Amino acid sequence: MPRVEGFMYPNEVSLYWSVLIVLYPYITGLVAGAFILASLERVFRVEAVKPTYRLALLTALAFLVVAPLPLQLHLGHPERSFEMYFTPHRSSAMAMFGFIYLWYLMAVLTVEIWLDYRADIVALSQSTTGWRRLFYRILTLGSTNVSPRALHIDDRVGWFITLIGIPSAFLLHGYVGFIFGSIKANPWWSSPLMPVVFIFSAMVSGIAAVMLLYMAMMRIRRQPIDMKCVDTIAQYMLYIFIVDFSLEMLDLIHRIYEADASFRSLDFMVHTKLWLSQVVLQICLGTLVPILLVGLVQVTKLSAPVRKRIYAISGSLALIGIFAMRWNVVIGGQLFSKSFLGYTTYKMALVTREGLLVSIALLILPLPILAVLVKLLPPWTTQQHAPDPEAGDEQPVPLVV
Amino acid sequence: MNITRRRLLILLPAAAVAWESVLAGTPEASPNYSMTDHWWGMLIDIPKCIGCGNCVRACQAENDVPDGFFRTWVERYHVDDWNLENPQVISPDGGKEGFPSVADDPSGKYFFVPKLCNHCADSPCTQVCPVGATFISPDGVVLVDQKYCLGCAYCVQACPYGCRYIHPTKKVADKCTLCYHRITKGLTTACCEACPTGARQLADLKNPNDPIHAFLKTHSVRVLKPEMATGAKVFYDELDGSVR
Amino acid sequence: MRIFRDAGHLFRLAGVYLAGTLAFVVIRAAVVPHSFGQYGHYRGAAIAEIAAKPLHFAGHQTCETCHTDIAQTKASGMHAHVNCEACHGPLAQHADDPSIDPGKPEVAALCVRCHGASAARPKNFPQVDAAQHSGGVPCNTCHQPHNPAIAAAGGSK
Numbered sequence: 163m164p165r166v167e168g169f170m171y172p173n174e175v176s177l178y179w180s181v182l183i184v185l186y187p188y189i190t191g192l193v194a195g196a197f198i199l200a201s202l203e204r205v206f207r208v209e210a211v212k213p214t215y216r217l218a219l220l221t222a223l224a225f226l227v228v229a230p231l232p233l234q235l236h237l238g239h240p241e242r243s244f245e246m247y248f249t250p251h252r253s254s255a256m257a258m259f260g261f262i263y264l265w266y267l268m269a270v271l272t273v274e275i276w277l278d279y280r281a282d283i284v285a286l287s288q289s290t291t292g293w294r295r296l297f298y299r300i301l302t303l304g305s306t307n308v309s310p311r312a313l314h315i316d317d318r319v320g321w322f323i324t325l326i327g328i329p330s331a332f333l334l335h336g337y338v339g340f341i342f343g344s345i346k347a348n349p350w351w352s353s354p355l356m357p358v359v360f361i362f363s364a365m366v367s368g369i370a371a372v373m374l375l376y377m378a379m380m381r382i383r384r385q386p387i388d389m390k391c392v393d394t395i396a397q398y399m400l401y402i403f404i405v406d407f408s409l410e411m412l413d414l415i416h417r418i419y420e421a422d423a424s425f426r427s428l429d430f431m432v433h434t435k436l437w438l439s440q441v442v443l444q445i446c447l448g449t450l451v452p453i454l455l456v457g458l459v460q461v462t463k464l465s466a467p468v469r470k471r472i473y474a475i476s477g478s479l480a481l482i483g484i485f486a487m488r489w490n491v492v493i494g495g496q497l498f499s500k501s502f503l504g505y506t507t508y509k510m511a512l513v514t515r516e517g518l519l520v521s522i523a524l525l526i527l528p529l530p531i532l533a534v535l536v537k538l539l540p541p542w543t544t545q546q547h548a549p550d551p552e553a554g555d556e557q558p559v560p561l562v563v
Numbered sequence: 564m565n566i567t568r569r570r571l572l573i574l575l576p577a578a579a580v581a582w583e584s585v586l587a588g589t590p591e592a593s594p595n596y597s598m599t600d601h602w603w604g605m606l607i608d609i610p611k612c613i614g615c616g617n618c619v620r621a622c623q624a625e626n627d628v629p630d631g632f633f634r635t636w637v638e639r640y641h642v643d644d645w646n647l648e649n650p651q652v653i654s655p656d657g658g659k660e661g662f663p664s665v666a667d668d669p670s671g672k673y674f675f676v677p678k679l680c681n682h683c684a685d686s687p688c689t690q691v692c693p694v695g696a697t698f699i700s701p702d703g704v705v706l707v708d709q710k711y712c713l714g715c716a717y718c719v720q721a722c723p724y725g726c727r728y729i730h731p732t733k734k735v736a737d738k739c740t741l742c743y744h745r746i747t748k749g750l751t752t753a754c755c756e757a758c759p760t761g762a763r764q765l766a767d768l769k770n771p772n773d774p775i776h777a778f779l780k781t782h783s784v785r786v787l788k789p790e791m792a793t794g795a796k797v798f799y800d801e802l803d804g805s806v807r
Numbered sequence: 808m809r810i811f812r813d814a815g816h817l818f819r820l821a822g823v824y825l826a827g828t829l830a831f832v833v834i835r836a837a838v839v840p841h842s843f844g845q846y847g848h849y850r851g852a853a854i855a856e857i858a859a860k861p862l863h864f865a866g867h868q869t870c871e872t873c874h875t876d877i878a879q880t881k882a883s884g885m886h887a888h889v890n891c892e893a894c895h896g897p898l899a900q901h902a903d904d905p906s907i908d909p910g911k912p913e914v915a916a917l918c919v920r921c922h923g924a925s926a927a928r929p930k931n932f933p934q935v936d937a938a939q940h941s942g943g944v945p946c947n948t949c950h951q952p953h954n955p956a957i958a959a960a961g962g963s964k
Contacts (some may be wrong), residue, residue: 169652171678178716178729238714239732245694245711248835251848256717257693265610268827273820280816303823305816312813319817346791347687347723444615500725501807503652598854613866615921615926617893624897625863639927664925673927699851707864711840753864759889759921760932 168504172192177496180516181288182232184488185524187338187360189229191484195333195368196222197271202398204324211393216541217379219275224532233259235515257339266334270327275303277320279539281308282454288369297538335364342491350495351422355413362406367484369399370477375532377474385542391467393459396473398455403480407449410487427502433503435497435505440490448483452476501507583652596747601702601740601768603741604796605755606778607677609803611762614639619659621757625742632728634739635659635679635754642805643671675761676799676806678727679754680705680739681787684794688727690716697736703768703796704743709735722792741765768796849932863897866890870898873905877953884954894952918946 200218202208234240243260250257276283284306287298338359340349343356371396380387401541417425432440455476457470493508511517596744614637622635632760637658641651655662658675665673682705689697689705696712712735719727719736729804730737743751746765750756755763765773778784778800786795799806811818845851867890871878872892881887892898894912901909922936935941941949949957 168640169654172636172654172657173719173728175631176728178719236715238716238729242694242711242713245696245713246829248839249695249843249848251692251695253690254693254717256691256715259693268824276820289891303816303819305819307813307815311814312816315814315817341717343689345691345721347721393639423699496720500723501652503650503807608865610929613921613932614925617811617920620894621864621897626860630886641927661920661923662925662927664923665927667926668858675927695843695850697846698847700854701846706853706857708850708856711850711853729862740857743854745862745864745866747858748862750862750864750866756864756866759893761888806922 165509166506168499169501170499170504170506172241172499174499177493177506177508179492179496180236180508181489181493181518182236182509182516182524184485184492185228185232185521187335187364188367188488189225189524189528190335191233191360191364191488192368192371193222193226193229193266194331195365195370196225196372197331197368198365199369199372199395199398200323201328201331204321205328208394210390211398212374212392213388213542214372216278216539217376217536219271220539220541221372221375221528221532222368223271223275223534224528226263226271227531228524228528230263231527232521235430235520238249238398239509241303245438255337255344256336262330262337263336265454266327266330270323270330274320274323274327275539277316277323281315282539282543284308294538328407332361336361342562347500349422349497350428351491353413354445356491357407359406359409359413362402362409363484363487366399366406366480367404368404369395370480370484373473374477374481377470379536387470392473393469394477396456396459396469398462399477399480400453403453403456407453410445410449416433431494431498431505435507436494438491439486440494442484443529444483444490448479448486452480452483466535469495470476521522580674596749598701598768601767602747602796603703603746604682604766604768604775604798605679605741605752606764606766606784606798606800607727607776608762608764608800609674609676610801612619612637612675612677613760613762614658614662614663615759616658617759618677618754618763619657621676621753622739623659623803625745625753626740628732628737632731632737633648634726634737637662638676638678639673640801640803640805641665641668641671641673641678647803647805650807652807674803676802677754678724678726678787679797681793681795681797682741684796686793687721687791691717694715700743701725703740704741704746706740706743707736707738708731709737712736713800723788723793766798862899864892865897865899865902869902880951880953885956886953895925914945914947914952918950918952 196218199211200215200222203211203215209510233245237243246257246260250260280302283298283301285308287295287302287306292297339357339360342351342360345355347352373392375394377387386528417428452475455472458464464472496506497508498505500560513519581594604691615635618635619633619637619714620772622633624636628634636654638652638654639658639662643649646687658677662675682699682703684699684703686699686705689699690754692698693712693715694713695708697705697707697718707749709730714729714734716729716736719729729735742754744751750771751765752763755765764775767773768775775798779798782800784798784800787802787806788795814949825943840850840852842851842853846854870891877891881889894917895909897910898909919937922934928934935961937943937946946952
């Protein structure tokens, strides 16, 4: 099976952006989506999702910390990455990455987490011993003021940070969409819709991730799942998914209708090389099935155990589908020739720096980081609510901090 | 073919001095090269190209181009006269060893198209570089600072012509430099030097005596992918509409 | 000054960020190359570095300063505009040190690369089917490469 079918410009035969570049938008998408879920409660006062507020922030942080790793592994000279901070080229969307990332990490996410947890941090700095005590003491920045007025100031400032955090989260992930969407050389990428589609699919993935993590953690801790919480989360996931799907279908229909110079080549690519990843995985299993399942919950009355199962399946399928979407954009955009006369194949290695094993490791890495964060900054200090036998909750086990 | 020993002894010192002055030229140090006096481009005469691949080999020899990657390459088109929208194109190993010979085809035509970096005046590749590692020089040559490049490959994605690649061992972006190290010394590019038919000609658009000015006035020229509005400075004479 | 007491932690945070920004500015001034920005958003010194790369092809003007007789022979024939290194390969090393013998090109593969018959080449370009034309005899048996026309004055074996 030859690598190239038809004709490709000679330098186009190898792909330059590998699966790591698929991973990077996926991870920042999870960050943005998790943050939007947190902001639902903080700014838009959707009380029902409050049990996931702190978890969403910690999830965002765990993924944000891992986000630069696929980029560093992909760069030919990662030791020169500081150049993006010292001599950013202002006409390049990629140059903005360093500053947007830094802004989001230092001025938004960590500050918001710090402000929300400060009372707990001060308490823990006094109640723990050893290196943990030192850790918390450093986090207090030397201030132990947890008077009602101080905490009120924290709350107001935190609200404001969340408010500016929403456009910041959009920027953090939207600029990645712009990196692709602004390349006129590549008709698969070049579109004003690209940043918007990226943002909406990111929100779906982030919300699905927090929902699944919440359900899993409650299971592990043998605490009852707050059904009103997950019902509301799933609803938001559904609404945003519908918008995302509409945008993607708009792009598709527009392409088919206008049928410009690139259309035949791209159409053939979708029907052959991307059939499995785009039509089957992204559209059918990854989008339509979750939308239909969660939609079903909205129109019929289903018991809590059934709903939980539906949310677990839909959330997982959505996460897979949105990964497939990133794959189809990044890899798909490099499989066809800019001469529109041929195709190449992506040979993903197994054990190299940009291979499959590294990608799997990077996807898993945020989970142990999250586990450590949850240990250091517990999202739930007390039981959230009484167990609901109708929902199939087991008898609660007493908490040990 | 035989140069006499006596002639050699007379000519050698003069040649050595001439050669030294060629080697000594640098853009700022050389008194006779000022960047702002030049605006480089290239003229490619399609009817003259015979697809010998000399240019591809010469470029590789001059610039240590790694195997499998190309700073310049030649494409061969076969176009059925009624079907301009569907040409058959090949470029075996970039045309480096020429092309397989073909029998005549009464219903269509063949021609060769040498390609290289177009050194665009409004290049999308320099626009997207995050750190300023690729740029257009004051004399119109798009260059890569390989000591500064991160190897992110954004420029490779942004080039509509496929003329860039990531060097497999240096891990930085690489592409045609219009033999900058030659043209700043008054020499021509390696590909133009090696071309046996004069299909490729270096052009200095700021030089009023350059033959390109007369040529542009009397011939129909095109650039590749004009709809991309890149300000490409490689001009093709009699470029067929089927060329991608 | 209750605001300082109750918002003191925020001022400390701001102080941490200020310190970070100052560190950034100082490090940047030390690390950014001096020639950066000289001609545009790039390292100005890169231009001279690229221009200083070594030559492999000498260029036909240099060949002709020594090999004047061959230049003369060529100038009146069909290969007048075929530069020396188009057939002889890169010769900058030889120009630098003429005692280095570059060797003669391999005739068998060389001539056919341009003159092998193919419908893809322009119709008016001289091309032959080597087997039919000479029956496998090397091209330079009859053609002098520097002035290949057989009837031309000055063409010799």
